[in-house]
Amino acid sequence: xxxxxxxxxxxxxxxxxxxxxxxxxxxxxxxTQIRASGQGHMRWWRxxxxxxxxxxxxxxCYLIEHSEGLFMVDTGETARVCEPGFFSxxxxxxxxxxxxxxxxxxxxxxxxxxxGFDPADVGSVVMTSLQLGHAGGLxxxxxxxxxxxxxxxxxxxxxxxxxxxxxxxxxPKWLAPRMVTFNAGQLGTxxxxxxxxxxxxxxxxxTPGHTSGHISAVVQGAGLLYFFAGDASYxxxxxxxxxxxxxxxxxRQQIKTLKAIRDLAQSRQxxxxxxxxxxxxxxxxxxxxxxx
Ligand SMILES: [Zn+2]
Numbered sequence: 592x593x594x595x596x597x598x599x600x601x602x603x604x605x606x607x608x609x610x611x612x613x614x615x616x617x618x619x620x621x622x623t624q625i626r627a628s629g630q631g632h633m634r635w636w637r638x639x640x641x642x643x644x645x646x647x648x649x650x651x652c653y654l655i656e657h658s659e660g661l662f663m664v665d666t667g668e669t670a671r672v673c674e675p676g677f678f679s680x681x682x683x684x685x686x687x688x689x690x691x692x693x694x695x696x697x698x699x700x701x702x703x704x705x706x707g708f709d710p711a712d713v714g715s716v717v718m719t720s721l722q723l724g725h726a727g728g729l730x731x732x733x734x735x736x737x738x739x740x741x742x743x744x745x746x747x748x749x750x751x752x753x754x755x756x757x758x759x760x761x762x763p764k765w766l767a768p769r770m771v772t773f774n775a776g777q778l779g780t781x782x783x784x785x786x787x788x789x790x791x792x793x794x795x796x797x798t799p800g801h802t803s804g805h806i807s808a809v810v811q812g813a814g815l816l817y818f819f820a821g822d823a824s825y826x827x828x829x830x831x832x833x834x835x836x837x838x839x840x841x842x843r844q845q846i847k848t849l850k851a852i853r854d855l856a857q858s859r860q861x862x863x864x865x866x867x868x869x870x871x872x873x874x875x876x877x878x879x880x881x882x883x
Pocket of ligand 1: 723725821822866867
């Protein structure tokens with residue numbers, strides 16, 4: 592991971608961005624979650640009956656240094672997921688189909704401090720989704736503008752959220768996110784976008800499918816785009832193949848979203864950065880824009 596830009600460089604490179612991937616522990620899934628097996632409810636039974644585990648996969652969030660301030664994309668996971676009682680026992684998915692390894696020092700707050708940043712200086716936090724693995728570090732950002740899609744917030748708050756991966760009872764009481772409105776047209780064939788910075792270098796796009804309120808952040812760097820995909824797909828291979836995951840709210844919509852991102856990656860230099868892909872740090876270091 593690289594160091595923060597010195598302040599003199601920050602002025603000189605006012606239109607530059609600097610990206611820090613932050614790995615907040617790891618998670619193992621059933622392979623049938625990464626790539627769906629079957630259709631409809633059958634996908635769930637296949638996950639619950641799967642005896643294999645994936646390797647430990649990272650839980651990334653990202654810090655973006657930009658001349659208009661510090662932006663986070665997602666907040667990673669909290670170490671509390673490893674404590675007994677965090678998940679209700681009756682839900683077989685949490686007892687049988689997912690394994691977390693997150694230590695207190697893996698959380699985003701201590702990691703930002705180790706990189707030389709104060710979490711209190713982060714101005715905006717973009718939530719690609721509010722599900723587990725993304726919203727676990729919210730408590731470190733009480734002063735930031737927390738940005739989420741209105742659909743995602745409704746899903747988390749509709750009374751069924753705790754059954755579908757939104758542990759809202761564990762979120763900070765002060766949480767009152769800003770809803771993104773999406774009124775700035777398209778990005779390639781991706782449906783709707785919204786700029787986040789005055790210079791237009793950071794913007795948000797709708798990437799529905801994994802959840803219906805899922806969004807991604809796009810950053811214009813020097814000669815290329817950084818695409819912060821959240822769980823649009825778990826890994827880059829699923830983008831190349833445009834395959835749905837096993838718990839996607841709408842698999843058809845997810846495939847459509849992935850094809851739109853793939854089209855974009857074929858017309859622009861783009862570094863694809865999902866939350867759980869083990870290869871993102873290498874891809875960033877080598878500026879690897881290949882999409883396969
Ligand atoms: Zn995730």
